[in-house]
Amino acid sequence: MRPVNLIPSDQRRGSHAPMRTGALPYLLVGGLVAVLAAVALLVTTNNQITERESEVTQLQREDAAAKAEAERLAPYVQFQAVHEQRLATVSSLADSRFDWERVMREFALVLPGDVWLIELSASASAAGGSGGATGGALRGNVAGPALEISGCARGQEAVAGFVTDLKDIDGVTRVGVEESALPEAEEGSVSSDGGEQSGCQTRDFIAEFTMTVAFDAAPVPVAAGTEGEAPVPVAEGAEATASEAGSEEAEPEAEGE
Numbered sequence: 001m002r003p004v005n006l007i008p009s010d011q012r013r014g015s016h017a018p019m020r021t022g023a024l025p026y027l028l029v030g031g032l033v034a035v036l037a038a039v040a041l042l043v044t045t046n047n048q049i050t051e052r053e054s055e056v057t058q059l060q061r062e063d064a065a066a067k068a069e070a071e072r073l074a075p076y077v078q079f080q081a082v083h084e085q086r087l088a089t090v091s092s093l094a095d096s097r098f099d100w101e102r103v104m105r106e107f108a109l110v111l112p113g114d115v116w117l118i119e120l121s122a123s124a125s126a127a128g129g130s131g132g133a134t135g136g137a138l139r140g141n142v143a144g145p146a147l148e149i150s151g152c153a154r155g156q157e158a159v160a161g162f163v164t165d166l167k168d169i170d171g172v173t174r175v176g177v178e179e180s181a182l183p184e185a186e187e188g189s190v191s192s193d194g195g196e197q198s199g200c201q202t203r204d205f206i207a208e209f210t211m212t213v214a215f216d217a218a219p220v221p222v223a224a225g226t227e228g229e230a231p232v233p234v235a236e237g238a239e240a241t242a243s244e245a246g247s248e249e250a251e252p253e254a255e256g257e
Contacts, residue, residue: 098124098144098145098215098218100122100145102170103122103147103169103171103215104122106168106169106170107147107166107169110165110166110168110169111162111165112158112161112162112165114153114154114155114158114161115151115152115153115154115158115159115162116151116152116153116200117149117150117151118150118151118152118200119148119149119150119151120147120148120149120150121147121148122145122146122147122148123139123145123146123148124144124145125143125144125145126139126140126141126142126143126146137178138176138178138211138212139212141176142212142214142215142216143216144214144215144216144217144218144219145215145218146212146213146214146215147212147213148211148212148213149209149210149211149212149213150208150209150210150211151200151208151209152200152201152206152207152208152209153206153207153209154205154206154207155205155206155207156180156182156207158207159177159180159207159209162209163175163177163211166211166213169213171215171217171218172213172214172215173214173215173216173217174214174216175211175212175213175214176211176212176214177209177210177211178209178210178211178212179208179209179210180207180208180209180210180211181207181208181209182201182204182205182206182207183201183204183206183208
């Protein structure tokens, strides 16, 4: 027959005694796992923080090096800016220059023998005009370079021919005549038979004129400069004699007419 152990199971001893287990071992094992996971997470977080701090330190070093390099190169940047500004200024001035020497040379070539000048002035802009008797209101209508001329001619036909001749100068766009008039007979004045007239009109047929020669195609200076504002003396060697009104040298030719 098979033996039967009649001793209650909770009182048995030896290998046949059942294991006495409860919730405590499982709680301990769970706590150890949780502690291990927390330690692992803490270590991982600390490692990440350390890496981020290293990156921040490296970035701070690079930023400091970049700032130092920028401060070192700042004078060169300022020099480049000044260089570009001056280059632009020089280019603007070069573009706005006007060849007065060429204009006066051509003016001397086209000046006819029956015209003589009292005053000739040149200005690079309307602001630099003389504003006197030579140009009058016409000069204010020309923004760029212009010549302001006053003088006398042997009749109105000579004035008209002089206007046509002035248009042959390279760059001239228009010629405006402010005034062109023959002398008026007044009490106390003397006719062409003798005596004197006022101004350069020493004879009744001599017309006194005022005109403006415009160069509209020429660039206007950036700033109304001082170049070309001073009156330009009449070129020596011109075909006509530029003299003051009532010149004795012009009278023999007038009488010959």
